[in-house]
Amino acid sequence: MKPHTLSILVENKAGVLSRVTGLFSRRGFNIESLAVGPCEEPGMSRITIVVIGDDAKVEQVMKQLNKLIDIIKVSDLTENERVERELALIKVTAEQGTSRAEIMQIATIFRASIVDVSPKSLVLQVIGETDKIDALEKLLRQYGVKEFVRTGTIGILRGSKIVSGGK
Amino acid sequence: MKTGAKILVESLLREGTEIIFGYPGGVVLPIYDELYDSPLRHLLVRHEQAAAHAADGYARASGRVGVCLATSGPGACNLVTGIATSYMDSTPVVAITGQVPTNLLGNDAFQESDITGITLPITKHNYLVKSAGDVSRVVQEAFYIAGTGRPGPVLIDIPKDVSTGLAAEVKLPDKVTLRGYNPTYKGHKRQIEKALELLGHAERPLIYAGGGIISSNASPELMEFATLASIPVTTTLMGIGCIPCHHPLNLGMLGMHGTEYANFAVTECDLMIAIGARFDDRVTGRIETFAPHAKIIHIDIDPAEIGKNRRVDVPIVGDVKGVLKDLLALMKKQGAHEVWLKKIKHWKQHHPLKCPTTDGLHPQFVIRTLSELVKDKAVIVSEVGQNQMWTAQHFCFHNPRTWITSGGLGTMGFGFPAAIGAHFARPDVPTFVIAGDGSIQMNIQEMGTVAANKIPVKIAILNNMYLGMVRQWQELFFDHRYSFTELPPVDFVKIGQAYGIEGMQVNRPEDVLPAFQASLDCDGPFVMDFRIEREENVFPMVPAGAAINEMIGGHPR
Ligand SMILES: Cc1ncc(C[n+]2csc(CCOP(=O)(O)OP(=O)(O)O)c2C)c(N)n1
Ligand SMILES: [Mg+2]
Numbered sequence: 119m120k121p122h123t124l125s126i127l128v129e130n131k132a133g134v135l136s137r138v139t140g141l142f143s144r145r146g147f148n149i150e151s152l153a154v155g156p157c158e159e160p161g162m163s164r165i166t167i168v169v170i171g172d173d174a175k176v177e178q179v180m181k182q183l184n185k186l187i188d189i190i191k192v193s194d195l196t197e198n199e200r201v202e203r204e205l206a207l208i209k210v211t212a213e214q215g216t217s218r219a220e221i222m223q224i225a226t227i228f229r230a231s232i233v234d235v236s237p238k239s240l241v242l243q244v245i246g247e248t249d250k251i252d253a254l255e256k257l258l259r260q261y262g263v264k265e266f267v268r269t270g271t272i273g274i275l276r277g278s279k280i281v282s283g284g285k
Numbered sequence: 286m287k288t289g290a291k292i293l294v295e296s297l298l299r300e301g302t303e304i305i306f307g308y309p310g311g312v313v314l315p316i317y318d319e320l321y322d323s324p325l326r327h328l329l330v331r332h333e334q335a336a337a338h339a340a341d342g343y344a345r346a347s348g349r350v351g352v353c354l355a356t357s358g359p360g361a362c363n364l365v366t367g368i369a370t371s372y373m374d375s376t377p378v379v380a381i382t383g384q385v386p387t388n389l390l391g392n393d394a395f396q397e398s399d400i401t402g403i404t405l406p407i408t409k410h411n412y413l414v415k416s417a418g419d420v421s422r423v424v425q426e427a428f429y430i431a432g433t434g435r436p437g438p439v440l441i442d443i444p445k446d447v448s449t450g451l452a453a454e455v456k457l458p459d460k461v462t463l464r465g466y467n468p469t470y471k472g473h474k475r476q477i478e479k480a481l482e483l484l485g486h487a488e489r490p491l492i493y494a495g496g497g498i499i500s501s502n503a504s505p506e507l508m509e510f511a512t513l514a515s516i517p518v519t520t521t522l523m524g525i526g527c528i529p530c531h532h533p534l535n536l537g538m539l540g541m542h543g544t545e546y547a548n549f550a551v552t553e554c555d556l557m558i559a560i561g562a563r564f565d566d567r568v569t570g571r572i573e574t575f576a577p578h579a580k581i582i583h584i585d586i587d588p589a590e591i592g593k594n595r596r597v598d599v600p601i602v603g604d605v606k607g608v609l610k611d612l613l614a615l616m617k618k619q620g621a622h623e624v625w626l627k628k629i630k631h632w633k634q635h636h637p638l639k640c641p642t643t644d645g646l647h648p649q650f651v652i653r654t655l656s657e658l659v660k661d662k663a664v665i666v667s668e669v670g671q672n673q674m675w676t677a678q679h680f681c682f683h684n685p686r687t688w689i690t691s692g693g694l695g696t697m698g699f700g701f702p703a704a705i706g707a708h709f710a711r712p713d714v715p716t717f718v719i720a721g722d723g724s725i726q727m728n729i730q731e732m733g734t735v736a737a738n739k740i741p742v743k744i745a746i747l748n749n750m751y752l753g754m755v756r757q758w759q760e761l762f763f764d765h766r767y768s769f770t771e772l773p774p775v776d777f778v779k780i781g782q783a784y785g786i787e788g789m790q791v792n793r794p795e796d797v798l799p800a801f802q803a804s805l806d807c808d809g810p811f812v813m814d815f816r817i818e819r820e821e822n823v824f825p826m827v828p829a830g831a832a833i834n835e836m837i838g839g840h841p842r
Contacts, residue, residue, distance in 0.1 A: 187430060
């Protein structure tokens with residue numbers, strides 16, 4: 119059982135997301151993260167899904183995904199050289215004083231930016247791979263994480279290879 | 286400008302639809318009004334489930350797309366079992382449902398249910414049509430998707446305001462192209478060569494033939510391939526009819542209630558060629574011991590079936606008819622597999638299916654009598670349970686599409702309405718439904734449909750006053766504890782009479798043939814209530830979780 123990052127090119131039509139997620143849920147998969155948005159082609163969207171499952175089961179879901187009429191292309195990025203990123207917003211308790219300074223120091227180390235400041239809290243924005251975001255959140259816990267929001271992973275292949283096209 | 290309802294009916298005609306099976310209601314009133322004086326034939330059923338099964342039966346018997354129609358909410362929900370049945374057996378059906386007007390969608394409006402949501406996992410595709418201008422394109426696509434590649438049901442949900450809305454004529458393409466839907470028809474040449482290499486080295490090859498052969502109309506190619514290469518053929522429940530029962534290479538059905546010789550052959554073969562079959566658990570028994578000595582060639586149009594349940598040595602994705610043609614074209618002369626065929630012949634002689642000879646009315650005898658009477662001139666539809674297995678085992682099928690049964694879903698209540706649909710596909714031969722007393726009562730209201738329309742479906746009920754197949758499991762595996770499987774006696778002839786259908790109750794073996802003859806002499810529907818031995822079992826049987834050569838109720842080895 120290991121995480122798989124799937125990149126799915128779909129027609130941007132009503133219901134397409136439930137078609138996709140339904141194939142996971144009926145097999146008892148839990149989706150770790152999900153990101154959807156328009157892509158380079160008009161009328162199309164790209165879905166990035168991270169699931170944890172054994173290889174054979176993930177392969178079966180991919181084949182079933184390929185059968186959906188509104189799905190154009192499914193790729194498992196996991197075995198490829200790729201860039202994966204996620205963006206997170208973290209609202210941390212930060213009273214005036216030492217903790218505020220510490221938090222800002224941590225932010226610098228993680229190359230996170232402070233995107234909102236209030237007397238009692240800071241909002242940090244961080245971009246990176248899942249591990250990095252997890253690590254930052256863990257460090258900030260001691261100060262009190264009031265809210266933690268993340269986009270879900272998106273991924274792209276390195277080099278000139280692309281995930282697209284007719285299937 | 287035309288209404289969506291008119292465009293719908295015209296589109297169905299354009300696709301060559303002969304008949305639709307349906308039931309009216311509020312939001313489909315505009316569509317029904319269009320049907321009132323349309324050349325498109327409509328059969329009014331008595332329950333929407335029957336409409337879905339009838340469309341399915343029509344599709345299975347004809348190879349064409351079957352169509353059913355229901356209103357929103359309860360009507361649409363009543364189609365669900367039928368749609369799931371056709372999804373599991375990959376049959377081409379287009380189901381049309383009415384929906385509440387678009388401005389009320391999601392409001393829990395009267396008779397609203399999210400039927401596209403409900404049928405998402407049991408359709409090949411579905412549509413919620415948003416404007417009258419989309420109707421003709423959607424119908425064209427739906428027929429294309431349902432009937433090509435691996436066939437399957439497609440649902441079209443049409444809100445009332447789409448039926449009444451106006452749209453101009455849309456110019457449709459001659460051929461549908463969908464970017465996300467391109468089935469692979471042609472098998473990969475290198476894979477085909479690899480398959481032939483394996484075949485060249487095989488000493489004990491076996492063809493495991495499934496419903497894909499029937500849906501691809503590939504029986505002639507299968508027969509040619511099997512005969513030229515001297516390969517015995519065992520069929521799944523869905524594959525029955527792809528090779529004539531009496532053909533020397535035919536081993537009959539494999540699996541849970543398969544023949545002993547088919548299951549022995551599976552266990553001993555060194556090469557298994559699976560064609561349009563999917564290694565279902567009712568076929569394989571314990572999967573680890575299925576064809577344990579065999580290399581596997583798997584030919585299927587659906588890449589998702591390859592390697593799903595069993596590791597495959599040579600996968601060939603493609604339409605089985607075309608792949609078989611390519612195999613034939615490239616095949617060199619093959620060995621005669623004499624030792625293997627001799628062994629199989631020996632098994633066949635010493636392990637035949639048993640037909641009890643004790644006193645009383647035995648279902649196997651009933652089926653064999655019908656088989657000898659009608660020979661290859663009938664379509665046989667079964668319900669689900671022991672009746673289904675006895676028919677699969679003891680009726681001698683000669684041709685594809687003459688055996689119709691719910692395999693994957695095992696839907697009780699499928700048989701009778703499917704037989705109605707089958708009749709419209711094959712009016713040239715009589716259609717029989719072999720039913721159990723339990724199953725027939727799941728859609729017995731369709732007696733109203735056959736009576737009103739004089740549809741000559743012959744209803745043969747193997748009446749054991751039990752949910753027999755479940756009782757059999759209780760007898761064998763639950764210590765004879767018959768928990769809720771006994772059915773009080775029902776006089777089916779009297780029920781038939783109430784609908785105006787002729788019939789006969791049969792208690793003795795000597796009355797079986799006359800009853801079948803009477804059914805054929807009657808030009809309308811006919812009910813036969815066969816009072817069979819109540820606790821007859823279906824044998825041989827592979828207990829759940831056993832290897833398929835570990836059968837009970839067979840001959841000593
Ligand atoms: C709709 C549905 N409900 C329940 C079952 C489970 N089931 C399988 S066979 C069977 C008994 C069928 O009884 P009957 O129609 O009398 O046939 P018999 O086995 O007696 O020939 C049942 C209840 C089913 N297959 N389908
Ligand atoms: Mg019964």
